[in-house]
Amino acid sequence: ERFPYLAQELKRTGVNRLLLWEEYRKACSNGYSYSQFCYHLQVWLNAADVTMHLNHKAGDKAFVDFAGKKLSLVDLKTGEVRPVETFVAILGASQLTYVEAVESQKKKDWIKANENALWYFGGVPAALVPDCLKSGVTKGDKYEPDINPEYGAFAQHYHTVILPARPHSAKDKALVENAVNLVYIRIYAPLRDRIFYCLEDLNQAIGELLERHNQMNFQRLEKSRRQLFEEIEKPALKPLPLERYELRTFLNLKVQFNYHI
Known part of the structure; x- marks a missing residue:
């Protein structure tokens, strides 16, 4: 039944x-x-399951992306349901994961979520690996992608580099895509019948489930993501700067014949 x-x-x-x-x-x-x-x-x-695992060097890369499926907030006054984006970051070696709900995929939300991930990790990897979304990469290319100027300035502030995933390369995206699938299972599913009215409450609930996820042992390894992070990844990360990044505005303007803009 x-x-x-x-x-x-x-x-x-x-x-x-x-x-x-x-x-x-x-x-x-x-x-x-x-x-x-x-x-x-x-x-x-009559169903079956599939699993996947990959290895990466400690402190080398953090893979960042937005989840394809969205969470939602409810307007307390009107009852209107509106979707919000879910940012996911995962360190390559330990697979320590950071998850945050944000308003949009716009540049300011994208950069702020990247920054929050670095402060959650307590250090900076050698490179950030985003997918080719416009907030991070203005032009995707296998050899010479164009990085969004503000995202590049953010990376410079944190003394790291941006290495966009190569277009049509499943290998470059595999780890973060697997992390997103685990986020669906370990965060989306437990929250599926709960109602949230603001990002703060939603992110608090996400944070509680996220810590549980990071504390769970791998199926074939008697250690958790958090344990692996403390043992092998944290010592390999570069230190955070003294101050957070201040968002800027980059404009392309034409100089007139009299040298005025």
């Missing part, structure tokens, strides 16, 4: 078998073990 409900829930963003089993056991403490639950559910669904 539960299978139609479970099948429907599995179609929702981030919901997986483990989450459904945990909810099932709360309602039925003497029910199936996790393996039995998965077996019977898989027979009914």
Whole structure:
């Protein structure tokens, strides 16, 4: 009798078998073990799972991107639901992850989220690897991409460089895309029935689930992202500057014949 409900829930963003089993056991403490639950559910669904893992050098790169699927806020006065963007950053070696909901993909939100990620990590990697979105890269190219001037100034302030993911290169995007999928499972899914009215409350809830995610052990390694970060990645990061970056405005203006703008 539960299978139609479970099948429907599995179609929702981030919901997986483990989450459904945990909810099932709360309602039925003497029910199936996790393996039995998965077996019977898989027979009914005839489904399968896929996993992935990659290795990177400590302190080398942080991969940054926006999640494709959005969270939402509700206007307290009108009840209107509006989507918000989810920024995701992940360090290559430890896979320590940072997640933040922001208003838009505009440059100011993009740069601020990048900066917040660096302060969350407590240090700066040698390079930031964004996808080719306009807030970070004005022109994508395999060999000589054009970096958005303000994003470049931000990187200079933090003594790092921007290495955009190569267009049509799945390898360059694999780690952050896998991180986004885990964000769907470990953050989106637990929040799916909660209502938020402001970014501050949403980000507080995200932060609590994010820390839980970073403290969870890898399936094939008896250590968590947080432990790996403290052991191998944190010592390899460059120090943060004394002050945060101050957003600027870059304009292309034409100089007149009298040298006035």
